[in-house]
Amino acid sequence: MVSIKSLFVAAMATAAYAAPTCQTNTPALPKTGGAKELEDPAANLVLKKIALGYGIQNYTCADDQAGTDAKAAGAVAVLYDVTNFYPGTSRTGIPQPIWDKLPETVLRFAPYPLNRQPGSTYGADPVTPFPKAKDVTLPAGGPTLIKFLGHHYFDASGTPMFDLNTIGLKASVVKKEAVDAPKNAYKGTLGTGAVAWLHLIDSGKGLSQGLSTVYRVITAGGVARACSVAGKGVQSVPYTTYYYFY
């Protein structure tokens, strides 16, 4: 007779064998379909998490003249864990079209995730931009709850930092490559366009923990308004994206 225990052990062994793993560098990185793609992650890298980031890209304008470039000046975002929603993941995976549109869906329908700067529409509070850790809830039609994972910000030296504080991973990074987002990417709540896809690598400052490489892909929104529209000074533009952490 087969004992309950041995059935359980066998079931666990099967589950462990069949479970979707992040042991290799799959799921594969999305492609823009453009002339040049980001270089693939090195074969020895392990995908640890996929986050959905929701926040703002900052820019500064030296003046309000047409033709003045808005200069990138950092970003602040809340990170949510979407790893288990990846299409094909057993039980929790979501359909590919819903996955591909999730950054757009969150940007359009989820409430602004930062503490607002008083009197500003899109600006975050400069002292305490992050509210207490909170999951994001969405209308039906896809995942309705996405769990809080951590924070993205620029540190005092202006270096981008990803702090996945719920799981003790950190990435302090510099930009290695950038490619334009696809032309049909969601242009954001201000209609300015989707920021570039990025390949980011360890900054060498000794601040990373358990992570060495980050990709920003399937971006939505985040491009600056023209300085003639935004005016002189800092502007903050809402964006969402996926971050793949290796």
Ligand SMILES: *[C@@H]1O[C@H](CO)[C@@H](O)[C@H](O)[C@H]1NC(C)=O
């Ligand atoms: C971005 O701008 C917001 C105001 O919208 C500010 O609170 C935040 O500190 C700025 N962050 C960076 C990295 O410049």
